[in-house]
Amino acid sequence: MxxxxxxxxxxxxxxxxxxxxxxxxxxxxxxxxxxxxxxxxxxxxxxxxxxxxxxxxxxxxxxxxxxxxxxxxxxxxxxxxxxxxxxxxxxxxxGDQWYEALTNREAVIKRWEVALREGVASLGPNTKAGRRMAETLAFFEFIDAEVAAMMERWKRHREERFGGSE
Amino acid sequence: MxxxxxxxxxxxxxxxxxxxxxxxxxxxxxxxxxxxxxxxxxxxxxxxxxxxxxxxxxxxxxxxxxxxxxxxxxxxxxxxxxxxxxxxxxxxxxGDQWYEALTNREAVIKRWEVALREGVASLGPNTKAGRRMAETLAFFEFIDAEVAAMMERWKRHREERFGGSE
DNA sequence: CCTTAACTTCACAAATTTCTGAAAGAAGCG
DNA sequence: CGCTTCTTTCAGAAATTTGTGAAGTTAAGG
The missing domain is CATH 1.10.10.10 (Winged helix-like DNA-binding domain superfamily/Winged helix DNA-binding domain)
Incomplete structure (x- = not known):
């Protein structure tokens, strides 16, 4: 410039x-x-x-x-x-890279999931603590799936509003 | 205990x-x-x-x-x-509090939005940079709305899978 | 090939953050 | 009311993080 x-x-x-x-x-x-x-x-x-x-x-x-x-x-x-x-x-x-980077919090979430699975195993799935952690784990699994879908919707929304790529 | x-x-x-x-x-x-x-x-x-x-x-x-x-x-x-x-x-x-806390990243996003709006204003909405930032802003606005809806879906999903409250 | 421009790595100084012990501040209970 | 138990605040020591200058590495261009 x-x-x-x-x-x-x-x-x-x-x-x-x-x-x-x-x-x-x-x-x-x-x-x-x-x-x-x-x-x-x-x-x-x-x-x-x-x-x-x-x-x-x-x-x-x-x-x-x-x-x-x-x-x-x-x-x-x-x-x-x-x-x-x-x-x-x-x-x-x-533009797009940066959105996808945010999505890459997925990577972080994946590691949380691993730790939580180990936790459920250590504590036993039939203890209160184990159930609480299993639910937390389920939440993250849910989020994972949802975020992917959300990014799809964003791309469509973006096309409509801003037209073609970048 | x-x-x-x-x-x-x-x-x-x-x-x-x-x-x-x-x-x-x-x-x-x-x-x-x-x-x-x-x-x-x-x-x-x-x-x-x-x-x-x-x-x-x-x-x-x-x-x-x-x-x-x-x-x-x-x-x-x-x-x-x-x-x-x-x-x-x-x-x-x-359980629920902790999920909602994650949602409270919304507060962080709100502040990003404020900063970005100022940025668009400073740079001028018709410059390339201004348009890029406007798009970024639009992304966050979109996310805001979507996250709220996502939490609703989670609550329903959770009911089905785990039954009543905590 | 050698020179030179550009990026990267490294060791260290400076700034910041983090945790503690000690003192001060609440609040139950006699 | 004052004693006692628990929590919070605060100043400072210790550890960590951060950014720099300087040396090292890579690759373009003669």
Whole structure:
């Protein structure tokens, strides 16, 4: 993005949004640098930024960018692209990816389910505690199935409202 | 709970479950002591424990119990009861409460929505970035509505499978 | 191949968080 | 009312987490 193209943006306002949205993400449990990088990408005009751009906007070291991006890529909230014919890397938020990442809380839920199954087994399925845990387990299993269906509905809803892809 | 009633439980196995489930909760972002206390309550036969019992099982100070319980009560994952005619307090997991607490991620989502609306305003709704954020906002609004409906379906499902209330 | 630009890894300093012991604060019970 | 038992608050020690600079690694481009 050229400086001319950048000119239309209220840098101050963007930065305020980035920091306030990042703060919300942090409060919800995300690492701080990851949250700030994500918010910056979300607010960038094209949804794409280079490592250098991120470092400059957020005033953080290359190392911090590297760490944040690794986390975001692992959790599928951001994808990395190699600018062809350059060792510069670019990071991108894809609308859909980010929704699906939220869905990936499924992975977390799966591990809870495993732990709960072991718990039911240890406590015995006919104890009160065992039954309580079995019910909790059933809840998570229910949620699992429902979330998948919900994402389907969202995709349809989105098509209607926003038209084609991204 | 008397020692005799306690006798049937494999203390070792229970403790293993408590610690492993708590670890999962921590990984998902919950404070450690809160997670351990919650897991202990979940695994307790009656779903109720006193501060002293918690302190002893988890090997933590009264202060730590106090802090954990405050957090859990604030987030509605546990309720506090005063044992009538005693200054001893008892903490309880209610099946339903705990499900609804998960739903209370709604509160978090609401705050994200506020931040995103400001973002759309700052960036301008006709910029690419503004549109991207508007779509993200729409996603959360959609989720909000869906989660409420999902909890309704769960309650019905639960009735069928487990019968009456807790 | 060698140079150089870019990203990553690592060890450490700084900041933050977490848990504790001790003291203070409630509330039952005589 | 005051004693006693339980819970909460608070200040600080300990542990953990976080972000940096610097060295290391990779790959483009001459």
């Amino acid at each position: 050229t400086e001319a193209a950048e000119a239309g943006r209220d840098t101050e306002a963007v930065s305020r949004f980035v920091e306030s949205f990042a703060a919300q993400l942090v409060e919800a449990g995300m690492q701080r640098m990851a949250a700030r990088v994500f918010a910056a990408l979300l607010a960038s005009e094209e949804g794409v930024m280079t490592s250098a751009e991120l470092g400059e906007q957020l005033q953080i070291s290359p190392a911090a960018v590297s760490g944040a991006v690794r986390y975001l890529a692992q959790t599928h909230m951001v994808s990395r692209e190699r600018e062809p014919g350059s060792r510069r890397e670019r990071y991108r938020v894809h | 008397t020692e005799a009633a306690e006798a049937g439980r494999d203390t070792e196995a229970v403790s293993r479950f408590v610690e492993s489930f708590a670890a999962q909760l921590v990984e998902a972002g919950m404070q450690r002591m809160a997670a351990r206390v919650f897991a202990a309550l979940l695994a307790s036969e009656e779903g109720v424990m006193t501060s002293a019992e918690l302190g002893e099982q988890l090997q933590i100070s009264p202060a730590a119990v106090s802090g954990a319980v405050r957090y859990l009560a604030q987030t509605h994952m546990v309720s506090r009861e005063r044992e009538p005619g005693s200054r001893r307090e008892r903490y309880r997991v209610h």
